[in-house]
Amino acid sequence: MSGTHYIDADTRITLIGAGTIGLSFAALHLHFLKSPSQLTILDTRPDLAEYVASTLPKYLPEGQYDLSSIRLTDSLPDAVRDADIVQEQGPENLPFKAAIWAQVAEHVEKPGALFWSSTSGITATAQAEAAGLVDAAARLVVVHPYNPPHVMPLLEVVPGARTSEETVRRTVTFWQARGREPVVLHKEVSGFVANRLAFALLREAVHLVRDGVVGVEELDRVVQASMGPRWAVAGPFKSYHAGGGPGGLEAFFKNIGGTVQRCWDDSGRENVGDGWEDDIFKQAEDAYGVVDTSRRDRVTREVLEAARKK
């Protein structure tokens, strides 16, 4: 059986690394490929076939794909030879990624093949340089998902110093055609944008819990009942621009810039390892145990569907 919304009659995609992110991308790609045989998964784990057969269906509508026709291999040259897109989600260390890309560049045969890294922090510039890529550096770009990518629309596209404009353009076009939300970053900043924003809020969250203002579960309820749903519909700038009425963001800051600054002035500056961890880890464990992520992802899909109605 074939992908339900296929737009790729010919494209061949090779995924390097069959972890959670790799299989989530596999599920996403299957949706648009004409046949699962266009997908290759490379991983050296000895139980790859059993693992893919047992894990991948969790990310897919029941019985819709003939997963047995996905090409599984532990040989990099075989995996990438005929690929149009090579997407890696291996361990987050530069020597690993450098070794991978050097081999990919050596064995890939299609001259226009795109090289995508799912890294959350190692820049395309660093990867291309460490791999000693010459021409292929133009085709390497970071495509950082917000997990899990088969659910969340965001893809941060982060070009390196030598990534070509054509690579960026083709990458953006690919994802837009699949109804996803690629956003191109103009600088290779550490953590990229989504994580930096979320971690800034997380830091203040840690501060408020540590300071005894609210508990972990109370803080989550605050977010779930306010900025979460609001920002699903209109991001922070748009929301505050609306909050300023016809005067926009300028009027917003004129009205409550003083309050904003007061909050910034005594914002928390907690650090990892400061000693707040044990209490907060325990509160999270007590409140949530093991979170049912398939339920969370199902509801998130419905939220995304509702937000798209705008």
Next chain:
Amino acid sequence: MSGTHYIDADTRITLIGAGTIGLSFAALHLHFLKSPSQLTILDTRPDLAEYVASTLPKYLPEGQYDLSSIRLTDSLPDAVRDADIVQEQGPENLPFKAAIWAQVAEHVEKPGALFWSSTSGITATAQAEAAGLVDAAARLVVVHPYNPPHVMPLLEVVPGARTSEETVRRTVTFWQARGREPVVLHKEVSGFVANRLAFALLREAVHLVRDGVVGVEELDRVVQASMGPRWAVAGPFKSYHAGGGPGGLEAFFKNIGGTVQRCWDDSGRENVGDGWEDDIFKQAEDAYGVVDTSRRDRVTREVLEAARKK
């Protein structure tokens, strides 16, 4: 005609201040009152009747309420005499609120009447003290909405030093019965919780735009496609606790605590008035003009409905 889901056959609610927040609360209350005649709106603007008649319907399902039976007045003693709940959303300055509460305490006749302030920053402790409240201080509590309250479920309940536990309990019960999400704060911290969290993210957002990493509209798209919908379903602690798998939040920090700390180390410390404003205000204006908030609110309702399915 009467409220569509009424649970209050007798409760009388008086709103002080008919601004956007006041009328949004009016719309919310009307939904649950047996009759609009149980609602009183106090404001000194000379065109109060015309203003309410033209503005309030925008927040309500069409033709469902007989708004002409709402009691409108510019007399505080008349407005509060028979009130069970007095809810103020007046100007954000302490002398104003002190004067209001002193008069309310003098003229309210029901001994159990609750005094709610919608302030986003002036504590119940400061208001009660400035108003010279004696016994009535026990019944005064901050009930801070996330705008607009007829759409957004969050209500931050922030007791002052002299607020009684019974007042907090009754306030929470009132809102829970209406399907809202009251969260009681354990300390009167400036900005309360929701704004502090949102402003922490906003600060990093300003930094990233100022630094040229993304534009205003791109940053909003990042949030709308990632943490917005995610946090509508599971707040930040719950999300990262899930992200750590069976090991929870502890495993999450073990895995990527280094990345978190790196982002915190070079997070932006922009201040209001630092000179970033003109460019960011202009980007927002160019991207959004005047935001259609009724459309935004309609979609937000659908997102909230979807998130409730969990």
